[in-house]
Amino acid sequence: MELVNCARCGKVFARVGKNICPDCLAEEEETFKKVREFIEENPGLTVHEVAEKCAVAPKKIYGFLKEGRLQRQKFNASETKWRCESCGAYITSGRLCQNCQKILKDEMLAHENEKLKPDARKKTIEKGKIHLSRLQDR
Ligand SMILES: [Zn+2]
Ligand SMILES: [Zn+2]
Numbered sequence: 677m678e679l680v681n682c683a684r685c686g687k688v689f690a691r692v693g694k695n696i697c698p699d700c701l702a703e704e705e706e707t708f709k710k711v712r713e714f715i716e717e718n719p720g721l722t723v724h725e726v727a728e729k730c731a732v733a734p735k736k737i738y739g740f741l742k743e744g745r746l747q748r749q750k751f752n753a754s755e756t757k758w759r760c761e762s763c764g765a766y767i768t769s770g771r772l773c774q775n776c777q778k779i780l781k782d783e784m785l786a787h788e789n790e791k792l793k794p795d796a797r798k799k800t801i802e803k804g805k806i807h808l809s810r811l812q813d814r
Pocket of ligand 2: 761777
């Protein structure tokens with residue numbers, strides 16, 4: 677069991693996966709439900725209008741949008757975009773733009789390849805050589 681401080685209220689709690697405590701999690705769920713119900717009944721508003729009407733921080737609503745829990749189609753399109761966390765380009769889904777997603781993926785692949793390739797092979801060849809020379813010494 678891992679004891680951590682809640683990222684929201686600072687209370688110490690036993691983590692089960694999320695970094696916020698069960699109390700805050702329940703509150704988050706309430707907030708989410710409130711916003712979702714409101715936008716179902718009043719589609720076409722901007723994020724800031726919804727935030728104001730629901731007494732929720734716009735950041736929260738953007739968070740739900742990024743996670744894909746709220747449909748951006750329900751909102752006024754002028755505000756349902758945000759910036760890529762890496763390069764700052766405007767995006768409408770997730771946390772990174774497609775470019776940065778691709779770069780990230782390529783970097784990860786490159787890392788994988790480095791681990792597998794040529795060094796590891798070279799070492800086995802060298803080992804083989806040492807083996808041979810020892811044999812010749814005898
Ligand atoms: Zn908390
Ligand atoms: Zn980007």
